[in-house]
Amino acid sequence: MKKKARRNKMKIYGELLSILKAEKSNTDKIVLIHVQSKMNAPFDRLKSYISDLEDLNLIEDQMSYNLTQKGKEFLDEYKKILDFMERMGIADR
Amino acid sequence: MWFLIKPYQTTRENRYLGLPIGFGFLGASYGLSAFAHSDPVFSVSPLMWFQLLARPFAFAFLAFTYYFSKKPSKNTRLIWDITLSVMIVALTSLFILFLVSPGLALDNYRLLSIYIRSFNIVCLVYITIHTIRSHLKTQDSKTILTPFGYLLLGIGQYSLLIWNVGDVNDKFPFYGGLALRWTGLVLFLLIAYRTFYGSKKRSFE
Numbered sequence: 487m488k489k490k491a492r493r494n495k496m497k498i499y500g501e502l503l504s505i506l507k508a509e510k511s512n513t514d515k516i517v518l519i520h521v522q523s524k525m526n527a528p529f530d531r532l533k534s535y536i537s538d539l540e541d542l543n544l545i546e547d548q549m550s551y552n553l554t555q556k557g558k559e560f561l562d563e564y565k566k567i568l569d570f571m572e573r574m575g576i577a578d579r
Numbered sequence: 580m581w582f583l584i585k586p587y588q589t590t591r592e593n594r595y596l597g598l599p600i601g602f603g604f605l606g607a608s609y610g611l612s613a614f615a616h617s618d619p620v621f622s623v624s625p626l627m628w629f630q631l632l633a634r635p636f637a638f639a640f641l642a643f644t645y646y647f648s649k650k651p652s653k654n655t656r657l658i659w660d661i662t663l664s665v666m667i668v669a670l671t672s673l674f675i676l677f678l679v680s681p682g683l684a685l686d687n688y689r690l691l692s693i694y695i696r697s698f699n700i701v702c703l704v705y706i707t708i709h710t711i712r713s714h715l716k717t718q719d720s721k722t723i724l725t726p727f728g729y730l731l732l733g734i735g736q737y738s739l740l741i742w743n744v745g746d747v748n749d750k751f752p753f754y755g756g757l758a759l760r761w762t763g764l765v766l767f768l769l770i771a772y773r774t775f776y777g778s779k780k781r782s783f784e
Binding site: 496566567574 | 717
């Protein structure tokens with residue numbers, strides 16, 4: 487069985503912020519188990535990533551999971567890079 | 580160049596290094612080519628050799644980037660790292676050989692350029708097919724410019740191949756090749772511009 491390539495932190499934070507934003511637009515209260523299944527990461531690691539996001543000032547707090555301005559800018563830049571990779575035909579799907 | 584490094588910066592995947600390296604070599608090669616051809620009388624100078632030798636490496640780096648972009652696994656990462664190392668060693672050896680015995684390399688420029696341009700065309704055909712497939716998968720109009728850009732670079736190389744095989748004093752294929760090359764490069768700039776500056780509506784309110 488092929489081992490899946492490890493994601494780096496920037497990619498993880500980009501994916502996580504994207505999921506949190508999508509969840510937030512669907513429902514007011516974020517259920518972490520839903521985030522976990524979308525992130526495909528163990529729960530303890532997910533909690534540590536969320537804690538990192540708060541430390542980096544990318545989300546407001548671990549209760550609301552609202553994206554800060556810095557978080558929104560980070561996610562915007564992350565999406566632009568993914569878009570560029572897709573346009574260039576090098577995005578892995 | 581900075582936007583070509585972004586995929587690597589974001590993912591830290593070495594396989595995306597081929598994009599900035601490939602386009603970097605391509606830009607350097609085109610710059611040297613413009614300088615070498617500024618002399619109205621065609622002559623084989625060391626600059627001509629440098630631009631000729633740098634280009635296949637550029638296209639090979641790009642082709643490998645596309646080849647490895649579809650297989651993100653631990654094994655392919657290792658193979659990409661080995662490929663990258665081999666390419667760098669080959670490139671360095673070639674330039675050292677050229678610097679140590681330039682007289683040896685100055686013979687048969689036209690013959691070697693035919694082989695090199697054929698190799699470039701093979702690389703560009705592969706990249707074009709890869710990007711067309713990628714476009715067909717996404718079914719998104721924004722991804723069509725990339726295969727078109729590589730196709731233009733490929734036709735440009737073909738035009739220069741015709742010029743090499745035929746009469747070097749007939750400048751039509753040469754200038755045609757240059758025009759296609761610049762159009763292709765402008766398309767890539769347009770892709771980058773549209774991605775990073777042209778999509779205001781995607782920004783957050």
